[in-house]
Amino acid sequence: FPLHAVMEVKEVLIDWASRAGMQWISALIPTHHINALIFFFIISNLTLEFFVLVIPLIIFYLSFVSMVICTLRIFQNSKAWENFRALTAMLSHFEPGIDLEQAESNFTWNHLEPYLYFLLSALFLILSFPVADKSWLPCSELATVAVFFTVSSYLSLRPTAQQHAKFALLSQVASAISAFMNQLLGGWMGRIVGGAWFSLHLGDRLVLHVGVPCALYLYLLYLCSRMATAGGARGTYCVLLPYLVCFIWCELSITLLQESTALGLMRTAVGYLLFFFALPVLSLALAAVMLVQVVQWFLALELTKMVVTVCVCMLPVLLRWWTRFSVSPLAVLRSLRRSSVVKLILVWISALMLFSWFYVYRSEGMKVYNSTLTWQEYSNLCGPRAWKERNMAHAQILCSHLEGHRVTWEGRFKYVRVTEIENGVQAVINLLPVFVADWVRCLYGEEYPACEETQPGPAEPLCHLKALAKHKCHVKRFDYYKFEVTMGMPQKGRNGAQDFDDGTKDIVLRASNEFRRVLLALSSGSVVEFSTVLEGRLGSKWPVFELKALHCKTCASPLVPIQRQVKIEQDWRGNARNAFAFAFNFLFHPLLSAEVDGTVATTEVSV
Incomplete structure (x- = not known):
């Protein structure tokens, strides 16, 4: 054939x-x-502020989920412990010489993995909590969950551990209640009941407190030492380690309750009651609310923006799946089931912590020397007079000793120019086909306005560009500008008056997008007070500094802010110190507390 x-x-x-x-x-x-x-x-198109907001929240939520999973595994091990006890009790009838204590010790030693992962997850959570934005944390709901796991972890303890843990947990709760009474009562009465009678500084950052909560905490430490020595060395991992799970959940619930509000706790109680007793009605109401919200989003084009954004972000994943077309999704799910979720979470948290630690290690903190150096002194040391006496190189070498000084001077504003424009949205749109790019540009951006002849007053400048523009819409509201400001600095004239017209004494200030509103409203000749840090080409012509603060003294325009405009800076080392101090206080307060400097993590001044 x-x-x-x-x-x-x-x-x-x-x-x-x-x-x-x-x-x-x-x-x-x-x-x-x-x-x-x-x-x-x-x-590259995500800003530093986005990472500062998102990374602590991701670490906190991942750590909390990991703690919940580890606690559930501990509960599962407690059920296995009951079965093991029944098995050893049955075997002891047939083999009276069996060593039950050694068998129980071996069982506990072989099931320590969830405890260790729980402690590591708790460490990450404690370090991320003071840095995370509390407005993105449902503290009331999380506090209720922490209270539930506190009670559940106590009930899952072995009978030998519950004897010691009962008094330890009661002393911990009593210490927290007495400290709360100090805040509630106030005055000398609150100080006697729940405050510190006196404090003793142990070094620069450590403080020892003496009071009722401190005595209760000392009793708690005594009970922990009793747990560690119960039954010899095995009391550490048979009695003390299981209690630490209960201790951490209790401390976490106390900390979250301090950040909660009465309205939030009421909302949590009503929400959980509705969840358990009115779930069918709640699901229908939730579905109706979601339907109305989806319709509103669709009408406002927000849903379309969300879909387009998700599609752009999912493009690498789709390409990856397209190249791996031979891999079955079921096989991927099976591989995920075989892997440990807790280990995966801890690996991601460690990677995020390592990524953040680079900024902490490389930053110099906020400890910049606030100098009393005036402009006249700087001009005499590093200006034309010093160049004439020696030469410019000698002045530069001498002025390099002033690097790092934060100074506040006055000058006369001359002009400002834009040095760089960054627009990540425009860069993405330029990669798309023309018909898709025009649609996305109008979806995310704004349309050029039309000039109306009937409208009184001058027309908007953008309307004149509508006929000249290549596209119907623009995305200029996503522009991020960098400026250079030229300041005329004063010098003493022959009659003793200040003269600003000497161009050799001008200085250039680099300004970020935060100063955009102020700089666009300034007019030439305005007297401006500014702050900067001396660095770079000190002692040369037209030195360039970074603008830290700006305040116009002679501006009468309502467009210029009355208050001082300040650059928002992140103190990475201050954040790290606050996190470690919070972790120390989480474990040892109210007996010991760690104090940090008065600097805050983010310095912001209203505009």
Whole structure:
């Protein structure tokens, strides 16, 4: 049958060519490089403020989920412990010489993994909590969950551990209640009941307190030492370690309750009651609310923006799936089930902490020397007079000793120019086809206004650009500007008056987008007070400094802010010190407390 043979060969060749062709096409496209470029492109368009907000929240929520999973595994091990006790009790009837204590010790030692992961997750949570934005944390709901796990972890303890843990937990709760009474009563009565009678400084940052909560905490430490020595060395991991789970959940619930409000606790109580007793009605109401919200989003084009944004962010994932078309989704799910979720969470948290630690290590903190150096003194040391006496190089070497001084001077504003414009949205739109780019540009941006002749007053400047623009819409509201401000500095004239017209004494200030509103409203000749840090080309012509603060003294325009405009700066080392101090106070307060400097993590001044 030659015809049938040819048809079979044709089918085999078509099948082989299709499979080989797909492999060749996928091999020709550098998908790994495309994924890396898209990933770095997305990361490069995210601001530092976004990472400061998101990374602590991610670490906190991942740590909380990891603690919940580890606690549930501990509950599961407690059930296994009951089965093990029943098995050893049965075996002791048949083998009276069996060492039950050694068997129980071996069982506990082999099931320590969830305890260690729980303690590591708790450490990450404690370090991230003071840095995270509390407005994004449902403290009332999380406090209720922490109270639930406190009671549940206490009930899951072994009978031998519950004897010591009962008094330890009561002393811990009593210490927290007495400290709360100090805040509630206030005055000398609150100080006697729940405050510190006196405090003793132990070094620069450590403070020892003496009072009722401190005595209760000392009793708690005594009970913990009793737990650690119960039954010899095995009391550490058989009695004390299980109690630490209960201790951390209790401390976390106390901390979260301090951040909660009465309205939030009422909302939590009503919400949980509705969840358990009115779930069908609640689900219908929730579905109706979601339907109304979806309709509103669709009408406001917010849903379309969300879909487009998600599609752009999912592009690397889709490319990856396209190259891995032979991998079944079921196999991926099975691999995820085989892997430990807690280990995966801890690996991601460690990576985020390492990423954040680079900023902490490289930053110099907020300890900048606030100098009393005036402009006249700087001009005499590093200006034209010093250049004439020696030379400019000698003045630069001498003025390098002033690097790092934060100074506040006055000058006359001359002009400002834009040095750089960054627009991540525009860069993404330029990569799209023309018809898609125009639609996305109008979706995210704004349309050029039309000039109306009937409207009184001068027309808006943008309307004149509508006929000249290449597109119907623009996304200029996403622009991020960098400015250079030229300041004329005063010098004493022949009659003793101040002269601002000497161009050799001008200085240039680099300003970020935060000063945009003020700089665009300034007019030439305005007297401005500014703060900067001396660095860079000190002692040369037209030194360039970074603008830290700005305040116009002679501006009468309502467009210029009355208050002082200050650059928002992140004190990475201050954040790290606050986090470690909070972790120390979380474990040892009210007996011991760690004090940090009065600097805050983010310095913000209203505009």
